[in-house]
Amino acid sequence: MSKIKVVHYINQFFAGIGGEEFADHKPEIRDGAVGPGMALTGAFGDKAEIIKTVVCGDSYFNENLADAKKAIIDMVRSANPDIFIAGPAFNAGRYGVACGTICEAVKQELNIPVITGMFVENPGAEMFRDKLYIIATKDSAAGMRDAVPAVAALAIKLVNKEPVGASIEEGYLPNNTRVNFFEKERGSKRAVDMLLKKMAGKPFVTEYPMPDFDRVEPNHAVKDIKSATIAIVTSGGIVPKGNPDRIESSSASKYGEYDITGVNDLTDATYETAHGGYDPVYANADADRVLPVDVMRDFEREGIIGKLHNKFYTTVGNGTSTKSSKQFATEYAQKLKNDNVQAVILTST
Amino acid sequence: MKLEVGYIQIRDIQTADKSSVKDGILYVNTKELEALALEDEHLKAVCFDVARPGESIRITPVKDVIEPRAKVEGPGDVFPGVITKLNTVGSGKTHVLQGAAVVTVGKIVGFQEGIVDMAGIGAEYTPFSATYNLVVDFTPKDGLTAHEYEAAIRKAGLKIAYALGKLGVNVTPDEVKTYEYPSIMEAIKKYPGLPRVGYVQMLQSQGLLHDTYVYGVDMKQSLTTMLSPTEIMDGAILSGNCVSACDKNTTYHHQNNPVIEDLFEEHGKTLNFCAMIITNENVYLADKERSSDWTAKLVDYLDLDGVIISQEGFGNPDTDLIMNCKKIEETDTHTVIITDEYAGRDGTSQSLADADPKADALVTAGNANQVITLPKLDRVIGTLDYTEKIAGGYAGSLEKDGSITVEIQAITGSTNELGFSRLSAR
Numbered sequence A: 001m002s003k004i005k006v007v008h009y010i011n012q013f014f015a016g017i018g019g020e021e022f023a024d025h026k027p028e029i030r031d032g033a034v035g036p037g038m039a040l041t042g043a044f045g046d047k048a049e050i051i052k053t054v055v056c057g058d059s060y061f062n063e064n065l066a067d068a069k070k071a072i073i074d075m076v077r078s079a080n081p082d083i084f085i086a087g088p089a090f091n092a093g094r095y096g097v098a099c100g101t102i103c104e105a106v107k108q109e110l111n112i113p114v115i116t117g118m119f120v121e122n123p124g125a126e127m128f129r130d131k132l133y134i135i136a137t138k139d140s141a142a143g144m145r146d147a148v149p150a151v152a153a154l155a156i157k158l159v160n161k162e163p164v165g166a167s168i169e170e171g172y173l174p175n176n177t178r179v180n181f182f183e184k185e186r187g188s189k190r191a192v193d194m195l196l197k198k199m200a201g202k203p204f205v206t207e208y209p210m211p212d213f214d215r216v217e218p219n220h221a222v223k224d225i226k227s228a229t230i231a232i233v234t235s236g237g238i239v240p241k242g243n244p245d246r247i248e249s250s251s252a253s254k255y256g257e258y259d260i261t262g263v264n265d266l267t268d269a270t271y272e273t274a275h276g277g278y279d280p281v282y283a284n285a286d287a288d289r290v291l292p293v294d295v296m297r298d299f300e301r302e303g304i305i306g307k308l309h310n311k312f313y314t315t316v317g318n319g320t321s322t323k324s325s326k327q328f329a330t331e332y333a334q335k336l337k338n339d340n341v342q343a344v345i346l347t348s349t
Numbered sequence B: 001m002k003l004e005v006g007y008i009q010i011r012d013i014q015t016a017d018k019s020s021v022k023d024g025i026l027y028v029n030t031k032e033l034e035a036l037a038l039e040d041e042h043l044k045a046v047c048f049d050v051a052r053p054g055e056s057i058r059i060t061p062v063k064d065v066i067e068p069r070a071k072v073e074g075p076g077d078v079f080p081g082v083i084t085k086l087n088t089v090g091s092g093k094t095h096v097l098q099g100a101a102v103v104t105v106g107k108i109v110g111f112q113e114g115i116v117d118m119a120g121i122g123a124e125y126t127p128f129s130a131t132y133n134l135v136v137d138f139t140p141k142d143g144l145t146a147h148e149y150e151a152a153i154r155k156a157g158l159k160i161a162y163a164l165g166k167l168g169v170n171v172t173p174d175e176v177k178t179y180e181y182p183s184i185m186e187a188i189k190k191y192p193g194l195p196r197v198g199y200v201q202m203l204q205s206q207g208l209l210h211d212t213y214v215y216g217v218d219m220k221q222s223l224t225t226m227l228s229p230t231e232i233m234d235g236a237i238l239s240g241n242c243v244s245a246c247d248k249n250t251t252y253h254h255q256n257n258p259v260i261e262d263l264f265e266e267h268g269k270t271l272n273f274c275a276m277i278i279t280n281e282n283v284y285l286a287d288k289e290r291s292s293d294w295t296a297k298l299v300d301y302l303d304l305d306g307v308i309i310s311q312e313g314f315g316n317p318d319t320d321l322i323m324n325c326k327k328i329e330e331t332d333t334h335t336v337i338i339t340d341e342y343a344g345r346d347g348t349s350q351s352l353a354d355a356d357p358k359a360d361a362l363v364t365a366g367n368a369n370q371v372i373t374l375p376k377l378d379r380v381i382g383t384l385d386y387t388e389k390i391a392g393g394y395a396g397s398l399e400k401d402g403s404i405t406v407e408i409q410a411i412t413g414s415t416n417e418l419g420f421s422r423l424s425a426r
Helices: A036-044 A058-063 A065-079 A093-110 A123-128 A141-159 A187-199 A281-285 A293-302 A322-338 B030-037 B121-125 B146-166 B184-190 B229-233 B251-255 B258-266 B285-301 B316-329
Strands: A004-011 A028-031 A048-056 A083-086 A114-119 A133-137 A180-182 A229-234 A238-240 A256-259 A271-273 A311-314 A343-347 B002-009 B012-015 B020-022 B025-028 B043-051 B057-066 B069-073 B092-098 B100-106 B114-117 B132-140 B175-180 B196-204 B210-214 B237-241 B272-281 B306-310 B334-341 B362-367 B371-374 B379-382 B404-407 B423-425
Touching (some): A004 A141, A048 A065, A058 A065, A083 A093, A083 A141, A093 A114, A123 A133, A187 B334, A187 B362, A271 A281, B002 B229, B012 B043, B092 B146, B100 B146, B132 B146, B146 B237, B146 B251, B184 B272, B196 B316, B229 B251, B229 B272, B237 B251, B272 B316, B306 B316, B316 B334
Parallel strands (some): A114 A133, A229 A343
Antiparallel strands (some): A256 A311, B002 B175, B069 B092
């Protein structure tokens, strides 16, 4: 098998040109490995080789973004590599941003895998961690020895299209994409160990940092309910009998839209629940318990509301990710708006 | 309380004319067990099968898994208040047929039962691929309600496991472990320098196929309470649920609760395990508020330094988990929570349905939405009829070649939140 071809990007400092006073160095391309590329070459063994190294000054890159990007992409394109690696940048801020920016550009323009490496507090880490694999490094070049094997191993995996493990296994910065893997210890043991550390005031690492939870403020009250069109929407899985769109009992991949023109009551002969997360017996016996069409028709007749919208939207909340839920709601909220619905009653289970 | 648990290693299950345990082999007379199961007027037929580790067998839809145990000495017997007379268990001696399990299957009650593969990649995700399983496939009588059917199967499975457990009463165990759980005052005197640690176990209690029974009481009707962890080893807590089978505790999980085992392992060395609290996960907001108030109140009252909180289930109970965590942290008690994630098939969604900055120490049992393809196996015990309907399946899950593509939430015990397995996520 032929060796994987790598193009490596480094700044003027790591190329041995000089420090800050040489940060205006324009992009150039050299044959083979330069500076930290030597260590990478060692880690690649006979699997990959650095065919070209691109060198660019940090100030030049950041102050001449468009020109720098174009010049570097042209250089990389001409080398036709299998993968592009930048840095690692450790805690050097402008170098980190340059590594992230050029990796993203190469990925988009040339459609090849890219990797960089940074310290978690490098500003480039926050900007690019969700877009690229960034190997976590120490805050200075003293961390080169640890960073290089992780960069090399992940590079080979990406080129060979092997499955990429969890961040903690591969050494990349957590990127808001959760990946399963088998730990060495079972969960209960890890919990006991974590509690001992927490009680002793020692550092510990949570396995899932709390997200910023998206809480929704209730809307203003409907001014004129007597003439309003009201829709009902549910995550309780009420569907026409037989579940025609085959909405999943858990982790729904879709929502249903069903017409209820002329329907005054949901019965066990006409509707049921597709939801697998609660006792379905009572919802199947009378689906109005979850999707109150009968009461809404009463309200309509008694003039308490203007009218019940002739379509309802439904999905299964059970095990459905918040991201999918948000996507469904964005779609049907627009449909409801287009249909001039003034208010929605959302029922859960 | 002091409980001596004798583990008898089981290396095979074979059918025989006479039921017995001999040289690590569990021999079963299935005719006798059939008669025992059919004592229940709700059941029409029952058939038995053995599934061994490594055999090319898929078992589905799985409802419960039970470890055969019976008491040798001490008050009461296993599964008190349900299968045996009500008595306080958790002391004396108990024998366990370790490595054996009773697995109950039958047509689905809702959408909710799981898959156990004995071989292939699926086997890595369930602990029950490593046990010798006596699989019991039930057929209910016609016209039963879902609730009657669920209760009949649940009880029949426990009866069978108890009957098998009794076969080990006169067998010399291969290993004996002693668990001591003194009164809280004694415990504090015994280990004055060690942090006092409790375990808050949340029990699923949302209705049909979501229930848990404690000494026969449906947990949704109970306030938060306390018991000895040794009582749990004797079957004081029983599973009545397998909805999204990945993160529901089977009876086997309760009998072998790993948080209890690992806390006992450190007991007297680095910590003082002196409180076991159980609480429910009801669907009404008032119930959630009340139960979490009580959990925090008990933790505060006991003056604990730290607790582990394990969840059962996901979504709706995430609210109970966060309420428990937050309120307990507010009593100046450290918490670690064990949960699993629903981060979507691509892993990019927020993982929990509720969150709070106080939940800063979390152990995850993995993303249950992860998709897996389970290869065709030679034999199916139970039926594949429901594969596309069970939680984790979808239209198209069952391929023509017999392979199945599902989310791992369909696999029994794959993301268990007692931390029973090693699966995790980052």
